[in-house]
Amino acid sequence: MGCQAQRTTASQRTGRQVEGPSGVCMARRGHDPEASKRAGASVRQALHAEFRAHLNLHRRRYSVFLIVWLTFVAGIGALTIVLNGSEFMAGLFVGILLGVLPLFAHVLYVALGLGHRSMGAEAEQWTAAELSKLDHRWSVFHDVPLSQSNVDHVAIGPGRVYAIETKWTARSDVDRFLRGATWQAARQATELSAELHQRGAGRKVRPLLVVWGPGMADRLGETPRAVNKVPVVAGHHSDIWRDRMTGALDRLEADRPATQALLALIAEDESQLGAVPAAEDNAPPPAPMFVDAPPSLDSATRQSSSE
Known part of the structure:
Protein backbone atom coordinates (compact mmCIF):
# COMPACT_ATOMS: atom_id res chain seq x y z
CA MET A 1 0.00 0.00 0.00
CA GLY A 40 0.43 -10.87 17.56
CA ALA A 41 0.79 -10.55 13.78
CA SER A 42 4.27 -12.08 13.72
CA VAL A 43 3.16 -15.06 15.79
CA ARG A 44 0.12 -15.69 13.61
CA GLN A 45 2.15 -15.43 10.41
CA ALA A 46 4.76 -17.85 11.73
CA LEU A 47 2.14 -20.38 12.84
CA HIS A 48 0.25 -20.19 9.54
CA ALA A 49 3.48 -20.62 7.61
CA GLU A 50 4.37 -23.67 9.72
CA PHE A 51 0.91 -25.16 9.14
CA ARG A 52 1.14 -24.60 5.39
CA ALA A 53 4.61 -26.14 5.35
CA HIS A 54 3.26 -29.25 7.09
CA LEU A 55 0.41 -29.55 4.58
CA ASN A 56 2.82 -29.11 1.70
CA LEU A 57 5.19 -31.72 3.10
CA HIS A 58 2.37 -34.28 3.35
CA ARG A 59 0.28 -32.98 0.45
CA ARG A 60 0.03 -36.37 -1.26
CA ARG A 61 -1.37 -38.02 1.87
CA TYR A 62 -3.87 -35.23 2.49
CA SER A 63 -4.86 -35.07 -1.19
CA VAL A 64 -5.73 -38.77 -1.15
CA PHE A 65 -7.70 -38.29 2.06
CA LEU A 66 -9.60 -35.34 0.56
CA ILE A 67 -10.47 -37.24 -2.63
CA VAL A 68 -11.65 -40.28 -0.69
CA TRP A 69 -13.69 -38.12 1.69
CA LEU A 70 -15.37 -36.12 -1.10
CA THR A 71 -16.17 -39.37 -2.95
CA PHE A 72 -17.70 -40.74 0.23
CA VAL A 73 -19.76 -37.57 0.72
CA ALA A 74 -21.02 -37.69 -2.88
CA GLY A 75 -21.92 -41.37 -2.47
CA ILE A 76 -23.86 -40.70 0.73
CA GLY A 77 -25.77 -37.89 -0.96
CA ALA A 78 -26.65 -40.03 -3.98
CA LEU A 79 -27.65 -42.99 -1.80
CA THR A 80 -29.91 -40.80 0.32
CA ILE A 81 -31.75 -39.55 -2.77
CA VAL A 82 -32.17 -43.09 -4.09
CA LEU A 83 -33.45 -44.56 -0.83
CA ASN A 84 -35.53 -41.62 0.49
CA GLY A 85 -36.11 -39.55 -2.61
CA SER A 86 -35.46 -36.47 -0.51
CA GLU A 87 -33.04 -33.90 -1.86
CA PHE A 88 -33.35 -31.98 1.41
CA MET A 89 -32.10 -34.91 3.47
CA ALA A 90 -29.33 -35.53 0.94
CA GLY A 91 -28.24 -31.90 1.18
CA LEU A 92 -28.39 -32.05 4.96
CA PHE A 93 -26.15 -35.12 5.13
CA VAL A 94 -23.72 -33.68 2.59
CA GLY A 95 -23.53 -30.39 4.50
CA ILE A 96 -22.81 -32.17 7.77
CA LEU A 97 -20.10 -34.32 6.22
CA LEU A 98 -18.46 -31.38 4.48
CA GLY A 99 -18.56 -29.46 7.75
CA VAL A 100 -16.29 -32.09 9.25
CA LEU A 101 -13.40 -30.90 7.06
CA PRO A 102 -12.83 -27.59 8.94
CA LEU A 103 -13.12 -29.53 12.20
CA PHE A 104 -10.48 -31.96 10.97
CA ALA A 105 -8.20 -29.03 10.03
CA HIS A 106 -8.66 -27.57 13.51
CA VAL A 107 -7.87 -30.90 15.20
CA LEU A 108 -4.75 -31.23 13.04
CA TYR A 109 -3.73 -27.66 13.94
CA VAL A 110 -4.04 -28.45 17.65
CA ALA A 111 -2.35 -31.85 17.30
CA LEU A 112 0.70 -30.17 15.77
CA GLY A 113 0.98 -28.00 18.90
CA LEU A 114 0.07 -24.83 17.00
CA GLY A 115 -3.16 -24.26 18.89
CA HIS A 116 -1.37 -23.83 22.22
CA ARG A 117 1.19 -21.49 20.68
CA SER A 118 -1.54 -19.43 19.02
Missing part, protein backbone atom coordinates in the same frame (compact mmCIF):
# COMPACT_ATOMS: atom_id res chain seq x y z
CA GLY A 2 1.46 3.36 -1.01
CA CYS A 3 1.68 6.40 1.24
CA GLN A 4 -1.11 8.21 -0.60
CA ALA A 5 -3.39 5.21 -0.21
CA GLN A 6 -2.47 4.99 3.46
CA ARG A 7 -3.27 8.67 3.96
CA THR A 8 -6.63 8.14 2.25
CA THR A 9 -7.42 5.16 4.48
CA ALA A 10 -6.35 7.01 7.61
CA SER A 11 -8.34 10.08 6.57
CA GLN A 12 -11.48 8.04 6.01
CA ARG A 13 -11.11 6.37 9.38
CA THR A 14 -10.06 9.36 11.45
CA GLY A 15 -11.33 12.33 9.49
CA ARG A 16 -7.82 13.75 9.47
CA GLN A 17 -4.63 13.22 7.47
CA VAL A 18 -1.41 13.00 9.44
CA GLU A 19 2.08 12.62 8.05
CA GLY A 20 5.17 11.74 10.03
CA PRO A 21 8.88 12.01 9.35
CA SER A 22 10.05 11.37 5.79
CA GLY A 23 6.48 10.98 4.60
CA VAL A 24 5.60 8.22 7.06
CA CYS A 25 1.84 7.89 7.16
CA MET A 26 0.10 7.61 10.49
CA ALA A 27 -3.21 8.01 12.25
CA ARG A 28 -4.00 8.77 15.83
CA ARG A 29 -4.02 5.69 18.06
CA GLY A 30 -7.25 6.62 19.77
CA HIS A 31 -9.12 6.68 16.46
CA ASP A 32 -7.45 3.70 14.80
CA PRO A 33 -9.51 0.54 15.39
CA GLU A 34 -7.11 -1.43 13.20
CA ALA A 35 -4.07 -0.73 15.40
CA SER A 36 -4.63 -3.56 17.86
CA LYS A 37 -4.97 -6.05 15.02
CA ARG A 38 -1.22 -5.77 14.46
CA ALA A 39 -0.71 -7.26 17.92
CA MET A 119 -2.71 -18.45 22.51
CA GLY A 120 0.36 -16.22 22.61
CA ALA A 121 -1.05 -14.19 19.71
CA GLU A 122 -4.43 -14.02 21.44
CA ALA A 123 -2.75 -12.80 24.63
CA GLU A 124 -0.98 -10.04 22.67
CA GLN A 125 -4.36 -8.79 21.48
CA TRP A 126 -5.65 -8.82 25.06
CA THR A 127 -2.69 -6.70 26.15
CA ALA A 128 -3.20 -4.39 23.17
CA ALA A 129 -6.82 -3.89 24.21
CA GLU A 130 -5.72 -2.91 27.71
CA LEU A 131 -3.02 -0.53 26.42
CA SER A 132 -5.59 1.17 24.20
CA LYS A 133 -7.19 2.48 27.39
CA LEU A 134 -4.19 4.72 28.10
CA ASP A 135 -4.96 8.39 27.56
CA HIS A 136 -4.11 10.48 24.49
CA ARG A 137 -0.60 11.33 25.71
CA TRP A 138 0.49 7.76 25.07
CA SER A 139 1.44 6.33 21.70
CA VAL A 140 1.24 2.56 21.54
CA PHE A 141 2.80 0.38 18.85
CA HIS A 142 2.43 -3.35 18.35
CA ASP A 143 4.69 -6.02 16.84
CA VAL A 144 7.61 -3.61 16.47
CA PRO A 145 10.41 -5.11 14.32
CA LEU A 146 13.99 -5.15 15.59
CA SER A 147 17.11 -6.54 13.96
CA GLN A 148 17.05 -9.83 15.88
CA SER A 149 13.46 -10.08 17.06
CA ASN A 150 10.34 -8.03 17.61
CA VAL A 151 8.80 -6.24 20.58
CA ASP A 152 5.19 -7.19 21.25
CA HIS A 153 4.21 -3.66 22.35
CA VAL A 154 5.98 -0.35 22.77
CA ALA A 155 4.26 2.31 24.88
CA ILE A 156 5.68 5.84 24.70
CA GLY A 157 4.17 8.21 27.20
CA PRO A 158 4.92 11.06 29.58
CA GLY A 159 8.64 10.75 30.13
CA ARG A 160 8.65 6.97 29.77
CA VAL A 161 9.18 4.30 27.14
CA TYR A 162 8.13 0.72 27.85
CA ALA A 163 9.06 -2.38 25.87
CA ILE A 164 6.28 -4.78 26.80
CA GLU A 165 6.50 -8.52 26.31
CA THR A 166 3.27 -10.53 26.51
CA LYS A 167 3.21 -14.20 27.41
CA TRP A 168 0.50 -16.81 27.83
CA THR A 169 1.23 -19.90 29.86
CA ALA A 170 -0.49 -22.77 31.58
CA ARG A 171 2.74 -24.29 32.86
CA SER A 172 3.13 -25.40 36.45
CA ASP A 173 6.80 -24.38 36.72
CA VAL A 174 6.00 -20.68 36.62
CA ASP A 175 9.25 -19.52 38.20
CA ARG A 176 11.37 -21.19 35.53
CA PHE A 177 9.09 -19.83 32.82
CA LEU A 178 9.36 -16.29 34.21
CA ARG A 179 13.15 -16.42 34.29
CA GLY A 180 13.30 -17.09 30.57
CA ALA A 181 10.54 -14.62 29.71
CA THR A 182 12.06 -11.77 31.71
CA TRP A 183 15.46 -12.39 30.14
CA GLN A 184 13.81 -12.01 26.74
CA ALA A 185 11.98 -8.84 27.81
CA ALA A 186 15.19 -7.26 29.16
CA ARG A 187 17.12 -8.12 26.00
CA GLN A 188 14.45 -6.59 23.76
CA ALA A 189 14.32 -3.42 25.88
CA THR A 190 18.09 -3.06 25.53
CA GLU A 191 17.92 -3.59 21.78
CA LEU A 192 15.09 -1.07 21.40
CA SER A 193 17.01 1.48 23.48
CA ALA A 194 20.02 1.07 21.19
CA GLU A 195 17.79 1.49 18.14
CA LEU A 196 16.35 4.73 19.50
CA HIS A 197 19.85 6.02 20.28
CA GLN A 198 20.88 5.38 16.68
CA ARG A 199 17.91 7.43 15.52
CA GLY A 200 18.78 10.40 17.72
CA ALA A 201 16.07 9.75 20.28
CA GLY A 202 18.07 8.09 23.01
CA ARG A 203 15.79 6.99 25.83
CA LYS A 204 15.93 4.56 28.68
CA VAL A 205 13.55 1.77 27.73
CA ARG A 206 11.88 0.00 30.63
CA PRO A 207 11.04 -3.69 30.16
CA LEU A 208 7.69 -5.00 31.35
CA LEU A 209 6.37 -8.57 31.23
CA VAL A 210 2.59 -9.11 31.08
CA VAL A 211 1.52 -12.70 31.73
CA TRP A 212 -1.86 -14.24 30.87
CA GLY A 213 -3.07 -17.73 31.56
CA PRO A 214 -5.24 -19.85 33.86
CA GLY A 215 -4.59 -19.00 37.48
CA MET A 216 -1.96 -16.36 36.70
CA ALA A 217 -3.94 -13.57 38.39
CA ASP A 218 -3.83 -15.45 41.70
CA ARG A 219 -0.31 -16.81 41.35
CA LEU A 220 1.27 -13.46 40.50
CA GLY A 221 -0.99 -11.32 42.67
CA GLU A 222 -1.87 -7.67 42.23
CA THR A 223 1.52 -6.24 43.17
CA PRO A 224 4.18 -6.35 40.42
CA ARG A 225 7.04 -8.69 41.24
CA ALA A 226 10.60 -8.38 39.95
CA VAL A 227 12.30 -11.27 38.19
CA ASN A 228 15.78 -10.55 36.81
CA LYS A 229 15.01 -6.89 37.67
CA VAL A 230 12.08 -6.91 35.22
CA PRO A 231 8.59 -6.07 36.54
CA VAL A 232 6.17 -8.96 36.03
CA VAL A 233 2.42 -8.33 36.13
CA ALA A 234 -0.70 -10.40 35.58
CA GLY A 235 -2.69 -9.32 32.56
CA HIS A 236 -5.95 -9.69 34.46
CA HIS A 237 -4.87 -6.93 36.86
CA SER A 238 -4.58 -4.41 34.03
CA ASP A 239 -6.20 -1.55 35.95
CA ILE A 240 -3.43 -1.74 38.53
CA TRP A 241 -0.41 -2.02 36.24
CA ARG A 242 -1.71 0.68 33.87
CA ASP A 243 -1.81 3.08 36.83
CA ARG A 244 1.71 2.05 37.81
CA MET A 245 2.94 2.65 34.25
CA THR A 246 2.03 6.32 34.54
CA GLY A 247 3.30 6.57 38.12
CA ALA A 248 4.31 10.01 39.34
CA LEU A 249 4.84 11.35 35.82
CA ASP A 250 1.18 11.36 34.96
CA ARG A 251 0.95 14.98 33.81
CA LEU A 252 4.16 15.36 31.84
CA GLU A 253 3.91 15.91 28.10
CA ALA A 254 4.19 13.14 25.52
CA ASP A 255 7.62 12.07 24.29
CA ARG A 256 7.41 13.19 20.65
CA PRO A 257 11.03 12.49 19.54
CA ALA A 258 10.83 8.86 20.65
CA THR A 259 7.44 8.51 18.98
CA GLN A 260 8.75 9.88 15.70
CA ALA A 261 11.81 7.62 15.82
CA LEU A 262 9.65 4.57 16.36
CA LEU A 263 7.35 5.57 13.52
CA ALA A 264 10.33 5.66 11.19
CA LEU A 265 11.49 2.26 12.46
CA ILE A 266 8.11 0.66 11.82
CA ALA A 267 7.79 2.27 8.39
CA GLU A 268 10.99 0.53 7.30
CA ASP A 269 9.41 -2.86 7.80
CA GLU A 270 7.08 -3.64 4.90
CA SER A 271 4.85 -5.85 7.03
CA GLN A 272 4.05 -2.86 9.24
CA LEU A 273 2.90 -0.49 6.47
CA GLY A 274 -0.45 1.11 7.21
CA ALA A 275 -1.93 3.70 9.51
CA VAL A 276 0.05 3.80 12.74
CA PRO A 277 -0.34 6.04 15.76
CA ALA A 278 1.15 9.44 16.42
CA ALA A 279 1.42 11.61 19.49
CA GLU A 280 -1.35 14.11 20.09
CA ASP A 281 -0.67 17.62 18.80
CA ASN A 282 -2.47 19.16 21.78
CA ALA A 283 -0.51 17.34 24.49
CA PRO A 284 -0.58 19.40 27.69
CA PRO A 285 2.56 21.27 28.75
CA PRO A 286 4.73 20.00 31.59
CA ALA A 287 3.10 20.42 34.97
CA PRO A 288 3.99 19.58 38.57
CA MET A 289 3.75 15.95 39.53
CA PHE A 290 0.82 14.67 41.55
CA VAL A 291 1.75 14.48 45.21
CA ASP A 292 -0.40 11.40 45.77
CA ALA A 293 0.35 9.67 42.48
CA PRO A 294 0.32 5.86 42.51
CA PRO A 295 3.70 4.14 42.88
CA SER A 296 5.42 3.43 39.59
CA LEU A 297 6.47 0.05 38.27
CA ASP A 298 10.08 1.10 38.81
CA SER A 299 9.57 1.69 42.54
CA ALA A 300 7.78 -1.64 42.82
CA THR A 301 10.70 -3.31 41.09
CA ARG A 302 13.21 -1.74 43.44
CA GLN A 303 11.18 -2.80 46.48
CA SER A 304 10.83 -6.36 45.19
CA SER A 305 14.52 -6.59 44.33
CA SER A 306 15.56 -5.48 47.79
CA GLU A 307 13.48 -8.11 49.54
